[in-house]
Amino acid sequence: MQRKELSFDTKTLPSSIKPFAEGARIYDSSCSETAQTLYLEGKFRTYLKIDKAGKLGREYAMTAFLHQYKLAPRILTYFMDKNHDYLLTLALEGEDGISGPHLKNPKKLARVFAESLRLIHALPQDKCPIQNRNTEMLQEATANAKRDFGDLKLIPEGVAKAYEKLLSLKTYAIDDVVLHGDYCLPNIIMQNYNLQGFVDLGTGGVGDRHYDLFWSIWTLNYNLKTDKYKDIFLDAYGRSAIDFDRLELCRLLAGLTE
Numbered sequence: 037m038q039r040k041e042l043s044f045d046t047k048t049l050p051s052s053i054k055p056f057a058e059g060a061r062i063y064d065s066s067c068s069e070t071a072q073t074l075y076l077e078g079k080f081r082t083y084l085k086i087d088k089a090g091k092l093g094r095e096y097a098m099t100a101f102l103h104q105y106k107l108a109p110r111i112l113t114y115f116m117d118k119n120h121d122y123l124l125t126l127a128l129e130g131e132d133g134i135s136g137p138h139l140k141n142p143k144k145l146a147r148v149f150a151e152s153l154r155l156i157h158a159l160p161q162d163k164c165p166i167q168n169r170n171t172e173m174l175q176e177a178t179a180n181a182k183r184d185f186g187d188l189k190l191i192p193e194g195v196a197k198a199y200e201k202l203l204s205l206k207t208y209a210i211d212d213v214v215l216h217g218d219y220c221l222p223n224i225i226m227q228n229y230n231l232q233g234f235v236d237l238g239t240g241g242v243g244d245r246h247y248d249l250f251w252s253i254w255t256l257n258y259n260l261k262t263d264k265y266k267d268i269f270l271d272a273y274g275r276s277a278i279d280f281d282r283l284e285l286c287r288l289l290a291g292l293t294e
Contacts, residue, residue: 039063039064039065039075040063040064040065041061041062041063041064042062042063042064043062044057044062044074046058046062049084049122050113050115050117050122052113052115052124053084053113053115053122053124056076056078056079056080056082056084056112056124057076057078057084058078059078059079060076060077060078060079061076061077061078062074062075062076062077063075063077065083067222070087070088070091071085071086071087071091071092072085072086072087073085073086074086075127080112080126081126081127082112082124082125082126082127083109083124083125083127083235084122084123084124085121085122085123085124085125086120086121086122087120087121088119088120088121089116089117089118089119089120089121090116090121091121091238092114092121092122092123092238093116093121094166094237094238094239094240094241095123095236095237095238096111096114096123097165097166098164098165098166098217098237098238098240098241099111099123099125099235099237100165101159101163101164101165102156102159102233102234102237103233105155105159106233107155107156107159107231107233107234108233108234108235108237109125109126109127109128109233109235110125110126111123111124111125112124112125112126125235128225128232128233128235129225129227129232130225130226130227130228130230130232131225131226131227132221132222132223132224132225132226133145133149133220133221133222133223133224133226133255133259134221134222134259137228138226138229139260141229142260142265143265143268144229145221145229145260145265146256146265146266146268146269146272147268147269147272148226148229148231149221149224149252149256149269149272150252150268150269150270150271150272150273151272151273152224152231152234153216153219153248153249153252153273154273154274155231156213156214156215156216156219156234156248157213157214157215157245157248158213159213159214160214161211161213161214161242164214164241164242165241166240166241166242167211167241167242168211168241168242168243169211169215169217169239169240169241169242169243169244169247170209170210170211170243170244172241173243173247173289173293174202174206174209174289176292176293176294177199177202177288177289177292177293178199180195180292180293180294181195181196181198181199181202181292184196185292186198186291186292187290187291187292188291190254190287190290190291191287191288191291191292195292198288198291198292199288199292201284201288202285202288202289202292205281205282205284205285205288206285208279208281208282208285209243209244209282209285210244210282211242211243211244212244212245213242213243213244213245213248214240214241214242215239215240215241215242215243215244215245215247215248216234216237216240216248217237217238217239217240217241217243217247217248218236218237218238218239218240218251219248219251219252219255220251220252220254220255220259221255221256221259222236222255222259223235223236244282244285244286245277246278246279246282246283246285246286247286247289247290249273249278249283249286250283250286250287250290251290252269252273253266253269253270254290256269
């Protein structure tokens with residue numbers, strides 16, 4: 037995990053969080069352009085995410101939901117003021133999927149990555165606090181297409197053509213599982229390849245399994261610098277559950293949403 041020690045004025049924090057920060061060594065562990073993530077190494081090892089007001093409510097809800105099944109860290113406090121959201125969680129034991137120890141055996145990593153995703157996808161949809169992610173993402177994609185916005189690394193055909201394809205495939209979308217929403221190797225925490233939990237759950241909810249599958253394939257290629265572990269992942273997840281039209285649909289959704 038990326039960590040850079042910094043000087044941080046703990047007096048600016050809410051009173052419910054100050055006891056965890058005072059006297060702690062504080063590291064910047066951010067990977068988002070908008071939210072700041074701090075690693076606090078004090079009496080307890082914790083992570084504090086700070087974002088604009090109203091931005092962390094979904095992550096709080098999804099983290100609390102997955103924690104019930106021992107698949108996410110314990111939330112210590114969630115606080116909102118007029119300017120910011122604060123989400124403080126206990127640190128999980130272990131390291132993420134792009135740490136040195138886990139990169140030593142990429143075949144095993146790909147298998148565990150797939151098997152761990154099945155655990156999320158087996159959670160009860162009716163108990164999930166966030167529903168209808170397909171509908172939300174389709175609406176966002178439409179709005180972004182109108183302003184010619186998209187990630188051209190994911191949709192090299194361009195926004196207009198990608199949106200045209202999306203319209204032709206959108207009826208294939210199925211709300212069939214609980215999604216992680218950003219299922220990438222940095223967001224799975226393991227200890228010697230044993231799953232400890234998942235982080236960064238703010239875009240999760242009930243949606244199409246192929247959205248997580250798309251990002252799984254993408255991160256294996258991006259973080260391992262090769263696509264040769266894709267088949268190991270798909271075999272471990274279960275190829276009978278994979279529909280390549282829906283996988284293509286979710287590529288387009290990923291490229292047209294933020």
